[in-house]
Amino acid sequence: MGKIEIDKVAVAMLSNLSVGIGQRVKVNGEEIALFKQKDGSVKAIQNSCPHKGGPLSEGIVSGEHVFCPLHDWKINVHDGQVQEPDVGCVKTYEVEVENDSIFVNVG
Numbered sequence: 001m002g003k004i005e006i007d008k009v010a011v012a013m014l015s016n017l018s019v020g021i022g023q024r025v026k027v028n029g030e031e032i033a034l035f036k037q038k039d040g041s042v043k044a045i046q047n048s049c050p051h052k053g054g055p056l057s058e059g060i061v062s063g064e065h066v067f068c069p070l071h072d073w074k075i076n077v078h079d080g081q082v083q084e085p086d087v088g089c090v091k092t093y094e095v096e097v098e099n100d101s102i103f104v105n106v107g
Contacts (some may be wrong), residue, residue, distance in 0.1 A: 007107035023059035050088035
């Protein structure tokens with residue numbers, strides 16, 4: 001059996017994130033939006049809305065959803081699913097927080 005490699009990359013410091021405000025990071029050429037949740041956890045999703053490519057890191061955050069700044073599409077930061085009446089999804093990334101460092105698994 002082949003071993004699956006997961007690339008865990010340090011992308012930000014937890015202390016630099018604020019609840020309700022997204023942060024854009026770039027890993028291996030991919031733009032990722034980070035969102036600190038009220039419980040201190042961090043969610044990471046593709047930073048491009050599936051509708052017209054709006055930068056989700058600049059969207060308004062409400063609980064577990066971010067609203068695209070271009071056309072107000074509502075996207076769940078936990079599973080990447082666009083909420084009705086719109087349809088689609090964005091890529092999600094596994095996140096680990098160790099001490100103050102945020103790591104994203106991109107492999």
